[in-house]
Amino acid sequence: MNPVLIIIYRFVLILCLVGAAGYAEARTTASRVLFVNVNIFDGTSEKLLKNRNVLVERNLIKKILDRTISAPGAVVIRGQQRTLMPGLIDAHWHTMLNFWPISRVLAADFGYLSIAAANASWATLRRGFTTVRDAGGNCLGVKNAIDAGLVEGPRIYPSGPYIGQTAGHGDFRGPNDVPENPATPLDYPQRVGHTLIADGVPEVLQRSREALRMGASQIKTMGGGGVSSLYDPLDVTEYTFDEMKAAVDVAKTWNTYVMVHVNTDAAVRQWIQAGAISMEHGFFISEATAKLMARKGVWWSMQPMELSGEDAFVFENPVSQDKYRQVVAGLDHVIALTKKYRVKTAFGTDLLFDADLAAKQGKFLAKLQKWYTPHEALKMATHDNAELLKLSGPRDPYPGQLGVIKEGALADLILVDGNPLANLDLVADADQNFVVIMKDGAIYKNTLP
Numbered sequence: 359m360n361p362v363l364i365i366i367y368r369f370v371l372i373l374c375l376v377g378a379a380g381y382a383e384a385r386t387t388a389s390r391v392l393f394v395n396v397n398i399f400d401g402t403s404e405k406l407l408k409n410r411n412v413l414v415e416r417n418l419i420k421k422i423l424d425r426t427i428s429a430p431g432a433v434v435i436r437g438q439q440r441t442l443m444p445g446l447i448d449a450h451w452h453t454m455l456n457f458w459p460i461s462r463v464l465a466a467d468f469g470y471l472s473i474a475a476a477n478a479s480w481a482t483l484r485r486g487f488t489t490v491r492d493a494g495g496n497c498l499g500v501k502n503a504i505d506a507g508l509v510e511g512p513r514i515y516p517s518g519p520y521i522g523q524t525a526g527h528g529d530f531r532g533p534n535d536v537p538e539n540p541a542t543p544l545d546y547p548q549r550v551g552h553t554l555i556a557d558g559v560p561e562v563l564q565r566s567r568e569a570l571r572m573g574a575s576q577i578k579t580m581g582g583g584g585v586s587s588l589y590d591p592l593d594v595t596e597y598t599f600d601e602m603k604a605a606v607d608v609a610k611t612w613n614t615y616v617m618v619h620v621n622t623d624a625a626v627r628q629w630i631q632a633g634a635i636s637m638e639h640g641f642f643i644s645e646a647t648a649k650l651m652a653r654k655g656v657w658w659s660m661q662p663m664e665l666s667g668e669d670a671f672v673f674e675n676p677v678s679q680d681k682y683r684q685v686v687a688g689l690d691h692v693i694a695l696t697k698k699y700r701v702k703t704a705f706g707t708d709l710l711f712d713a714d715l716a717a718k719q720g721k722f723l724a725k726l727q728k729w730y731t732p733h734e735a736l737k738m739a740t741h742d743n744a745e746l747l748k749l750s751g752p753r754d755p756y757p758g759q760l761g762v763i764k765e766g767a768l769a770d771l772i773l774v775d776g777n778p779l780a781n782l783d784l785v786a787d788a789d790q791n792f793v794v795i796m797k798d799g800a801i802y803k804n805t806l807p
């Protein structure tokens with residue numbers, strides 16, 4: 359190698375190591391951590407378990423007792439009857455797409471975007487979200503760097519590239535890029551694995567397998583008209599039945615599942631018929647479809663979006679803004695239906711293209727109190743979401759129990775200054791109210807003296 363290049367290479371390596379050390383400083387790892395005198399929301403029960411002591415050993419919850427636990431050498435955290443709860447889970451998050459406007463994402467170098475995403479992932483974890491299910495965009499590098507301890511962030515269940523059709527919700531090519539010449543190289547977002555356009559059964563099979571080869575824990579498909587995309591009106595069903603079945607079949611052969619971006623009643627029904635069990639958004643489903651979902655155990659992932667006010671999404675394109683209005687108008691109705699038939703419901707924010715909005719991830723969880731009790735909302739964002747994530751079976755990057763506080767579960771914990779079962783607004787301000795944040799047994803935040 360050219361000597362100048364070697365010097366540059368070493369300099370970059372040193373910078374990387376310094377950067378990694380800077381991140382690692384925030385994290386404390388001890389082989390044992392003892393929480394003393396905490397009230398527990400365990401992820402399921404409506405009642406707090408009062409005055410408990412919890413021993414964490416390495417990355418697991420080892421003991422929960424209502425009497426003293428002897429743990430020589432343990433780091434002791436005195437809870438003083440604050441509430442210990444499972445780390446929060448966002449079932450619809452975009453690690454790569456939550457912090458920059460779409461135009462900047464599309465123009466960005468992938469390396470630069472990944473560093474920015476790592477930075478944003480640190481903030482996600484500091485909001486108490488210890489796990490996210492990533493709904494598309496190539497976050498594999500960021501996920502691997504987090505898991506290796508190079509940077510800090512949540513556990514990520516990655517989908518890798520979302521698989522979509524020409525003119526579908528994942529088609530971000532320029533308006534004049536079709537018809538495509540078969541000899542034309544893929545565009546940049548496809549080359550770096552954010553999105554893959556696949557038309558016809560053979561291509562859907564191939565692209566789905568490529569996503570799994572990259573390390574996806576589940577496949578994400580674009581199954582119907584979307585808001586932020588430009589070529590697909592909301593009423594469109596994306597993919598024919600055979601193409602849907604191709605994606606679902608690939609997932610089944612890998613013992614995992616497909617999560618489908620889909621809104622209309624017709625599209626949801628077809629995807630269910632093709633064997634899909636995880637629906638994202640579904641803002642326009644009918645009563646009969648809610649019933650069908652309940653009967654088949656199909657999951658519905660809901661986003662508490664708002665039409666107006668300071669938390670309403672603002673899009674760069676007026677077409678998207680209009681579609682957003684139509685979609686969000688369906689929210690109250692679909693929640694009423696899914697509650698009526700007890701459809702398995704997950705909470706996911708899907709906050710996109712806006713760092714200020716992403717910072718409100720916890721506030722979006724607190725918004726659930728418009729339709730659900732604090733207990734229902736918290737159970738959804740912990741125990742229930744974890745149940746959904748575990749559908750990835752042997753593709754699960756984090757085997758073990760998530761979303762609950764029980765002996766043997768993974769130690770993802772938040773110590774809340776107050777009782778979120780009585781006041782859900784506490785989760786809206788993690789800076790103020792989450793005094794300890796632990797992931798996998800390591801302490802990432804501790805503001806107690």
Ligand SMILES: [Zn+2]
Nearest residue numbers: 450452493708
């Ligand atoms: Zn999404």
